[in-house]
Amino acid sequence: MPELPEVETIRRYLCSCLVDRCISSVRLARKDLRFPFPARFCERLAGARITALKRRGKYLAIFCVKDDTSFIWLVHLGMSGRLLWFSEGADGLGIDHRHVCADMVCGGALCYDDVRRFGFMDLCAGTDMDNDCERLRHLGIEPLSNRFNGRWLWEEVSKKSKSSKNSGGKAIKDILMDQRYVAGLGNIYVTECLWDAMVHPMRKIHDLTLDECEQIVKGVRKVLRLAIDAGGSSLRDYRQGDGSLGYFQLMLRAYARAGKECLRVGCDGTINKITIGGRSSFFCSKLKT
């Protein structure tokens, strides 16, 4: 499931393959993924030169120039999307859930495979992705930026959450999963970060201490950095840009470990599983709610 570390891994790899290369043509196996492709999708991309690849949350933004006009090719991988680079080119559109092929002038090809088709693509005019891309406008802060810190979580998020009518306050897990607060975390990494910070996922944001918020932020940073270094987590469908596996799944401490022993040194707890917001949540049995 591509979350921030997976998208960042793909971005770093594809930068070396795509930057300063030109798209000769784009082929589609169908007219939609989760949403329909934008109008004249293939025509607009054909002939464009790729200038940069950036990431925002779980989105990959491919910056393009065509006829002196800049635009952004926005890609979201959903839960099973893969962006794969073939330096010798690729055919096979339509097989193995391959939905998009962008053939490059250099002879290589960038392909998009997606079994479940939860992913989607968009084209946005301009060069300022945060303002020019409709889908990025509502996103919260980047968890690896300095703006994401314990005091922000403790004061700003808690305040915003308190001002809503929700009397009980939101669970910290729901806060971290909500892309409007923090952009890029999904179920796996939120689970791992909270295990690292020793905070129960059901704890209400109002009830957390500043110190606990600091621990959560530290956990988020640590887990994301380790996961990026490991090339992401290949739990089911995820692959890196060259088709190879990521390795962070071997380092998971809580996710999908229900009933097993807690791996914290000196802890004799076990990993419990509950459902929060319709998603599986795993945590050490020794943590208090």
Added chain:
DNA sequence: CTCAGCTCCTGCGGGC
């Protein structure tokens, strides 16, 4: 305005 719950989709694994 918020928010819980539903929806999209397919492959896999458990149970009978």
Added chain:
DNA sequence: TGCCCGCAGGAGCTGA
């Protein structure tokens, strides 16, 4: 052995 059912996931939509 084979079939059926439920689960996994992100984000947008709906109705309260």
